[in-house]
Amino acid sequence: MSSNTASSSAGSGDSSAARKNSKRPKYSKFTQQELPACKPILTPGWVISTFLIVSVIFIPLGVISLFASQDVVEIVDRYDNDCIPAPARTNKVAFIQGAAPKSCNRTLTVTKRMKQPIYVYYQLENFYQNHRRYVKSRSDSQLRSPKFENQISACKPEDDAGGKPIVPCGLIAWSLFNDTYTLSRNNTPLAVNKKGIAWKSDKEHKFGNKVFPKNFQKGNLTGGATLNPDIPLSEQEDLIVWMRTAALPTFRKLYGKIETDLENGDTIQVTLQNNYNTYSFSGKKKLVLSTTSWLGGKNDFLGIAYLTVGGICFFLALAFTIMYLVKPRRLGDPSYLSWNRNPGGGR
């Protein structure tokens, strides 16, 4: 049974013919799934070093954020209950809807030096500006240009008054906050600058400078403030601020800013008009004076979150190091393969 040279030469002649007729598809790394790839293996080294890097980055950021937040001085004063005179407290709704004088005097004490500008906010609680029917009750096209004055379909029920369209229409505008605050310090009035409180993009693009309020709050129910019909909407900054609907039921909105420093120990007298009815839904009203930092107002969450996560990562790095030392496993130890661990469990 020896091989035959004749047959092998015949074979090689035919094999070149075989290759010419080959149906093999064109080779490409993509279709043959041989793209160069990074094959990361999450070894203990990687896990521990990732935790350490995260904690090294996060802890300083947390410290920075927390310092920024701690630098902010904030005074919060809840006045909705106290500003109802004692005899009327049994029926607050009747009081607020009645004609009685609603002015109220509050005193705030400054406990730490506040550098200007100091921002004045009103804070509402349990007020669902994010309710679906409320959020959709507006007409942005109407706000932008007088040409679209009649696009009021989404604004029901506050869309027209006596057949004529309301500008600005909708529940959001109708419920405009109307408490006012007059501040004074040591009997000298503190000027509250009400310009520049809205986002520039809103003022320049969303609220037109040729649109004027019309037929506003002319219905049976007054929801909130009235608007001066001679001032165009782009300059009605209270309205603009109010119409940027808040995300959660507890929110603050910018009222104005004070451009003088307040010293430690100053007493601020606030004369406020308690007009806004939050009593029918057990809402709360608070007056807030706050400075800001480069990161914003007094919100420790970011700083605390960074510090906590950085700390947790550091602790985890230590814990994993200890775990890997106590229960080591050699990388690539074949005895961990399931068929080596249960030798009989094959077949």
Next chain:
Amino acid sequence: MIILCCSNIIFFLSLDQIIIGDQVEIARVIKEEVKKELRKSLEEAQLYMHTVAGPKLALVIDGKCLMYALDPSLRVTLLSLSLNCTSVVCCRVSPLQKAQVTSLVRKGAKKITLSIGDGANDVSMIQAAHVGIGISGMEGMQAVMASDFAIAQFRFLTDLLLVHGRWSYLRICKVVMYFFYKNLTFTLTQFWFTFRTGFSGQRFYDDWFQSLYNVFFTALPVIVLGLFEKDVSASLSKRYPELYREGIRNSFFKWRVVAVWATSAVYQSLVCYLFVTTSSFGAINSSGKIFGLWDVSTLVFTCLVIAVNVRILLMSNSITRWHYITVGGSILAWLVFAFVYCGITTPRDRNENVYFVIYVLMSTFYFYFALLLVPIVSLLGDFIFQGVERWFFPYDYQIVQEIHRHESDASKADHLEIENELTPQEARSYAISQLPRELSKHTGFAFDSPGYESFFASQLGVYAPQKAWDVARRASMRSRPTVPKKK
């Protein structure tokens, strides 16, 4: 010739007797014989099953015997005997019997069956099994047309099962789990929001953001994952065929795995929602301005898109440049879309909710701080879980990855060696196959050249050695085969 190994036992079942008599009587007698043989073999097999280091069992049964053994009354015995054996060889079977045997195993043993064949006689068998594979080639294309998968040579079966089948299982599991995870995370953030809207049904995200989430911002990376994911390379898959067990045990799609992904989705949605809504209360920059609903929701959406896309990189075992391109590209697509969408107003907009929102967001330091914090905290949970799981409860493929972690990709070595020269053996085989053939194609030899090759070969002066089974077949037929003239 079948070679007996002293540690293996082979059961032969074939009918050699010639019985003269009434047909019905003959059939009954034969059936009794077959029944006795089967029972005897089964008892013997069961004896060996109970010994731990027992010999391997094999069953050889021929078509005539199988005709009786597939009778409904004897089928069960045949099946239990076959399941006790390591391998069963059925020879001289007709196509119908092939299909019957396959159905017997499929329905009786309730296992997943695979059948492979190349001729028209294999079609019914291919269709009777769960997975039918046809080999295209010498015997024609009938088997290929009836099959679920077609391959060109029998030896490609190892690649089909151990490499591509395994990868396919892994990829499908990962893609399905990821899809559920990313949608669950996205939807749950809106769910947490409903608690704070007085359950009025206000949507958290802008309509277009929501609609395009699955279309543009998270679609491509998972496609790339499904195309390119490999746990170990092709050559390692073949070197460790036991890795196939992971598919048999369904290790990547158990309820436990689903629960882990669902928990991760709940955790990530909570982090994205709570961290942003809590930290965005109050003044947001040094000018004391306040965010509205759409600012907050756009920030949550951005953190979500980043977290969900980077998750792909955490779950991939092999990261190609397409992964980077699609993950980075999806996040970039989101930002570009936000820039464009928030920058324009059309008369068709009913409400310009998100007008200019992204620019407002990006003008604050808070945005960047939140963007660094939230995705990293979201992914931290999964990272910790993966680290612990790999160390203390590793999967088999992870151990194999670690064993071979220092070997670089031997890309060409993975190839089936198609581009090699034909060996002299193969060259001769090819030459023989070009010889004039018998008209009938039903020779019963599915995977090799016809048995008469030696005859024709000798006629044309090509040397072809005798095949062992050829000689045996001719001997068993008790006919006088033409003795080929050997050179």
